[in-house]
Amino acid sequence: MLRWIPLLPLLAAVIHGLMLGLFRTHMPRWGVIALSCGSVLLAFLFAVAGFFRLVGLPGDESLIDHVYTWIGSGVGDTRLVADVALRMDPLASVMTLVITGVGFLIHVYSIGYMDDDHREDRGFQRFFCYLNLFTFAMLVLVLADNLVLMFLGWEGVGLCSYLLIGFWYGDRYNAYCGSKAFIVNRIGDFGFLIGLFLLFSAFAQAGLPTSLDFVDLQANLDAIVALTMPAPFWGDEWRLVEVIGICFFVGACGKSAQLPLYVWLPDAMAGPTPVSALIHAATMVTAGVYMVCRLSFLYAEAPVASALVAWTGGITALFAASIAIAQTDIKKVLAYSTVSQLGYMFLAAGCGGYTGAIFHLVTHAFFKALLFLGAGSVILAMHHEQDIEKMGGLGRRIYKTKVVFLIGVVAIAGFPPFSGFFSKDEILLTVWASEVPGHTWLYATGLVTAALTSFYMWRLHFRVFWGECRAPASVRDQIAEPANTVLFPLYALAALALLGGVMGIPQVYGDWVGVESSHSLNNFLAGVFPLEDSHAISHALEYGLAGAAVLAALLGLGLSYFLYVKRPELPGQMATAARGLHKLLVEKYYVDELYDAVLVRPLVWVSERVLFRGVDAGLIDGLAVNGMARGVRGVAENGLKYLQSGLAQGYVFLMVLGAAAIVGYLVGN
Structure with a gap:
């Protein structure tokens, strides 16, 4: 049953996508509304049914829906297993009800709001396609049974935010805001990935196979609590669980717009207002908070990382x-x-x-x-x-x-x-x-x-x-x-x-x-x-x-x-x-201008002047690709062309010369 909760919005998005992208046609307005809103409403009803089933279970049991084994690699202590499996426990149930319930209301609101949009012929259906895809990605994130599947949903909401913030892509500012959100979130996602890799490495170091299943992670966490790693600075050794907690929190800062990675969220207002409501209330920005709470057992063993979470949240x-x-x-x-x-x-x-x-x-x-x-x-x-x-x-x-x-x-x-x-x-x-x-x-x-x-x-x-x-x-x-x-x-x-x-x-x-x-x-x-x-x-x-x-x-x-x-x-x-x-507050403490001066412009200069002109155009294209082509052309024009003169005596001379070389080689040996 659980698989239908994310699958219904996905099916609606796929149908919209096939009609718009493959068949180059569009659905009648009533069909778009029925398919998009109906899929989310049904997902909400399935979520409600799951909630009541969960309440009836004894103890701490959860609803589990194992779809198939996705990743199974390695042997022994370095084995990594990740399933496409959904788990509804009380935390996932609360999040699922919020996403589908509030999401459905936003879908209904969008019907009237997007009626006023006449910027392109098929914008109405494309908008609902993206909304359904966004809902699917967030549902995968919260229902995921393991960190690998959670990361798939994590990246999905990042992609959908790019599509929806830049929905009116004909406006350069909207396209810029969508790109900004996508790029800033990639910085946070890098932290998430490092935390994922360190977690896998820690369990391998402790001699335990890694499933990255949340239940297994919590059950086996004691095996890695005492592990340390060499400190690159500030002390001799760092507790590995602290470093992992900080890395995951970097990912949360990107997705949930905390200092210093908050700058994308105010610019997310460039999209249609229902998108703003969906991002700010029911989906993307809550992902980081959910992830930290989902890994509460890890942060309970990492007081330094927890203090960093608290102080970053308070200051932000x-x-x-x-x-x-x-x-x-x-x-x-x-x-x-x-x-x-x-x-x-x-x-x-x-x-x-x-x-x-x-x-x-x-x-x-x-x-x-x-x-x-x-x-x-x-x-x-x-x-x-x-x-x-x-x-x-x-x-x-x-x-x-x-x-x-x-x-x-x-x-x-x-x-x-x-x-x-x-x-x-x-x-x-x-x-x-x-x-x-x-x-x-x-x-x-x-x-x-x-x-x-x-x-x-x-x-x-x-x-x-x-x-x-x-x-x-x-x-x-x-x-x-x-x-x-x-x-x-x-x-x-x-x-x-x-x-x-x-x-x-x-x-x-x-x-x-x-x-x-x-x-x-x-x-x-x-x-x-x-x-x-x-x-x-x-x-x-x-x-x-x-x-x-x-x-x-x-x-x-x-x-x-x-x-x-x-x-x-x-x-x-x-x-x-x-x-x-007043100017300082109106200009948001000039943080965007600071990032632009300290990070963006220097990186653009290095990218354009050094990497593009120097390395790409100069070395790769100029020396390697074009240089080799010029070398071959030079050899052909100045040497090899004389071997193809079209004169019979020239060919006889080359044959005699070749035969003499072979005879000389054989006699010499």
């Missing part, structure tokens, strides 16, 4: 939030918000709170998909205008969008009882109680980030929906709610953003209503994260930490309301007074 969360407060593109604000929220997830995972990381991943999928699709509704109403400085007062024209967008804002800002409050509160609680070096500073970082998140999200809401309309008169008269196919997914996601926190209500609140075990998600994932740290925290402290998080959210709301509703002239005056700081 604060860094991206500070950028978001100065952006004026509605999708860019949400993009940097995603980078920041992913930092929260890594902060939790690095501190041992893997359940909290997955909880926030799920709630984030709900409210971030809602916010992106709500932003798409605004963009449609504004005739594809994305600058929030040219909006304002839209709540009077698109009231339904305003209400659902408001629910998303309240959820991400962390106000109770919305879903974001419970997941963010659990992360901050985990960080406070953790034993990661500097955990108090990490908690402070998370709390400041919470205040900034509330501030920039309320700023976005006020600038778009409140005040006077700043849109041009030609646009102002045509602002209206989009079609129901656009609004229906917003209603569903708004309900999830409001009620999604029910799955993870802390026990301290469950005691109020007499529920013995209120944190359902924690109980469900208990068998997957057996090594998760558990710290006894008093109810008073838990209430205090939750109160601090709510105060941070209120501070962001109050400051945003004062600056953008009560005194809307102040932000401009403050930007003028602190011109340097």
Whole structure:
């Protein structure tokens, strides 16, 4: 049964691809909708059925679907086995439900959104082909039974992101953004591969055959925990498990847009808005968080790697939030918000709170998909205008969008009882109680980030929906709610953003209503994260930490309301007074410019001047290929042509000369 979950979207993508690529024809619009949306809906229903089957299994058993043995090489201790096998345990089940459920809503939303796209005749079907392929790749990633198959899905989502970000490839900027995402992710993928190779080498060194199956890896991990490797710098030896954990985290940084590999995600906004929602909420960027949580047993034995995960996540969360407060593109604000929220997830995972990381991943999928699709509704109403400085007062024209967008804002800002409050509160609680070096500073970082998140999200809401309309008169008269196919997914996601926190209500609140075990998600994932740290925290402290998080959210709301509703002239005056700081934030700390100056331009210069002109054109083409050709031509023109003169006496002379040479050789021997 499990194989049908990824197979259904793949079949839809293959049918679309064959029609467009091989037969050069296109399906009727209703056929595209039925095939694409129907395949994802069926995958969701299979995922729901798998979830209920999983709940009925005893103990820590999982659903397994072995398709065939893919790789079987080597003998003895160096044997490598990798199967095409799918495993649904509680963690994979949660991820599968999110991918197919939220993914289906995004597919439905795309029907109305892409109706407005008339850039090419077959763009509608091509778009849904890529969406289905994207869904398939992410499902393979989360259902994979081993690291090798996971890497196949990992690369698949990277390819699909390139196709979808650069979907409108006629625009050079869109094509550039797609290429940028692809290249930056290759850097992270290199780290993933090195971790994979080191893991295989470690088990071979320990005298164990390697299957790279997650269950076998966890069972045999003790055999490699004590292994070390020579340190290239900083000390004599490094623990191999630490190096492997760091390498895998480099891959996670690329896929989940963490420092220093976050630069591709804000530019991913070049694609259609449903793509942004799919990448940011249900698929690609959650892959790195999922991978770290899937390898929680490894990171539990690698405290240095775990601390690196936590500190990178905390710094990225604060860094991206500070950028978001100065952006004026509605999708860019949400993009940097995603980078920041992913930092929260890594902060939790690095501190041992893997359940909290997955909880926030799920709630984030709900409210971030809602916010992106709500932003798409605004963009449609504004005739594809994305600058929030040219909006304002839209709540009077698109009231339904305003209400659902408001629910998303309240959820991400962390106000109770919305879903974001419970997941963010659990992360901050985990960080406070953790034993990661500097955990108090990490908690402070998370709390400041919470205040900034509330501030920039309320700023976005006020600038778009409140005040006077700043849109041009030609646009102002045509602002209206989009079609129901656009609004229906917003209603569903708004309900999830409001009620999604029910799955993870802390026990301290469950005691109020007499529920013995209120944190359902924690109980469900208990068998997957057996090594998760558990710290006894008093109810008073838990209430205090939750109160601090709510105060941070209120501070962001109050400051945003004062600056953008009560005194809307102040932000401009403050930007003028602190011109340097404002410019720094608007230009995103000039990180892209720094990378361009330090890495991109030197590499382009080396590639063009040294490798192309010097090595390729000069040595390979000039000396080796063309040089050999010129040499052969010279020998032929200046020597061999005289052997083919066409004169009989010349041929007789050569025959006599050859015969004399043979006789001389024979006589000499």
